[in-house]
Amino acid sequence: MENAEIVFNExxxxxxxxxxxxxxxxxNSHEDADDLVQDIFLKIWTALPSxxxxxxxxxxxxxIATNETLNWLRREKVRAALRFTSVDAEMEKRIDNDPFxxxxxxxxxxxxxxxxxxxxxxxxxxxRYYDEIPYEEMSSILGTSVGALKASYHIAQEKVKASxxxxxxxxx
Amino acid sequence: xxxxxxxxxxEGYFDSLQSRLADIPRREEExxxxxxxxxxxxxxxxxxxxxxxxxVVLGNFILRSTAVPQEDDGWTYLSYLSQALDPDGAxxxxxxxxxxxxxxxxxxxxxxxxxxxxxxxxxxxxVNYEEGY
Numbered sequence: 562m563e564n565a566e567i568v569f570n571e572x573x574x575x576x577x578x579x580x581x582x583x584x585x586x587x588x589n590s591h592e593d594a595d596d597l598v599q600d601i602f603l604k605i606w607t608a609l610p611s612x613x614x615x616x617x618x619x620x621x622x623x624x625i626a627t628n629e630t631l632n633w634l635r636r637e638k639v640r641a642a643l644r645f646t647s648v649d650a651e652m653e654k655r656i657d658n659d660p661f662x663x664x665x666x667x668x669x670x671x672x673x674x675x676x677x678x679x680x681x682x683x684x685x686x687x688x689r690y691y692d693e694i695p696y697e698e699m700s701s702i703l704g705t706s707v708g709a710l711k712a713s714y715h716i717a718q719e720k721v722k723a724s725x726x727x728x729x730x731x732x733x
Numbered sequence: 734x735x736x737x738x739x740x741x742x743x744e745g746y747f748d749s750l751q752s753r754l755a756d757i758p759r760r761e762e763e764x765x766x767x768x769x770x771x772x773x774x775x776x777x778x779x780x781x782x783x784x785x786x787x788x789v790v791l792g793n794f795i796l797r798s799t800a801v802p803q804e805d806d807g808w809t810y811l812s813y814l815s816q817a818l819d820p821d822g823a824x825x826x827x828x829x830x831x832x833x834x835x836x837x838x839x840x841x842x843x844x845x846x847x848x849x850x851x852x853x854x855x856x857x858x859x860v861n862y863e864e865g866y
Binding site for chain 2: 563565566569570573574577578581585591595598599602603606607659661662663664665668669672
C-alpha cells in the first residue's frame with residue numbers, strides 16, 4: 562500500500578463519522594449525506610498530494626467538507642427554484658419525512674429553525690452547537706475572525722430561539 | 734433537546750461507509766487506467782484548448798469589469814436559461830420568484846449548478862475560480 566493510501570485510510574478512520582454527522586445536519590437526509598460524504602472523501606483523496614501540513618489535518622478536512630457542503634446547498638437552492646419551490650420548504654419536507662429522525666417535536670423544530678438560518682450563520686451554528694468545535698478552530702476552518710464567529714453564533718442563536726418561541730408559543 | 738440522538742443511521746452504516754471510502758483510491762486508479770489510450774494522447778491538446786478558452790473567458794471578464802457601465806438591459810444568465818428553455822415564447826423563469834432569504838439567487842449559484850450538471854465551461858463562457866485546497 563502506498564504512503565498516500567495509508568494516510569487516506571487513517572483520515573477515513575478518524576474523520577468519516579464526524580464528517581457524516583456534520584454534513585447530515587446541513588442536508589437533513591441520510592441518503593444525501595451519504596452521497597456527499599463520498600464526494601468529500603473523493604475530493605480529499607484528490608487533494609491529498611497538495612496537503613502540505615501548514616494547516617492541521619482536522620482543519621483541512623473540515624474545510625473541504627464545509628466547502629463541498631456549501632456547494633451542494635447552492636446547487637440545491639437552484640434545483641428548488643427550478644421546481645418553483647424554496648430550499649427552506651424542501652428542507653422542512655426532508656426533516657418531516659426523514660425515516661432516521663428519532664427526535665421529539667422540539668428536536669424537529671430546532672432542526673427546522675437551523676435549516677432556515679442564512680448560510681454563514683447556519684455554518685457557524687452547526688459547527689459550534691452540534692459539532693462543538695472551539696471558535697479558534699472554526700476560525701481556521703472558515704477563515705473568519707473569532708470575534709465575527711462569536712457575533713454570528715449569537716445572532717444565529719437568537720434567531721433559533723425566536724423561531725422556537727414562535728413554534729411553541731413561548732413568547733419572548 | 735439532544736444533540737445527536739435525534740438523528741440516526743441504518744444499522745452498521747459506519748462500517749460500510751468506511752470500507753466504501755477506503756476503496757476510493759483503488760476505484761480512482763481503475764478509472765484512470767480505464768481511460769482510453771486515444772483520450773490520454775489527446776490530453777495535452779485538450780489542455781491547450783482549455784487554456785485558450787480560459788484566456789478568452791478571462792479576457793472577456795477583464796473587458797467587462799473595466800468597461801464603462803452601460804444601461805442595464807437586464808440580460809442575465811437567468812434570461813439565457815429562460816431563453817434556452819423556451820426560445821419562442823414567454824420566459825419560463827420568473828426572476829422575482831427566485832428571491833430567497835439572502836436575496837436573489839446569484840449567477841454563481843446557477844453556474845455552479847449547471848457545471849455540476851455537466852455543462853462545460855466553454856458553453857457557459859464562464860470560468861469558475863479554483864478553490865485553494
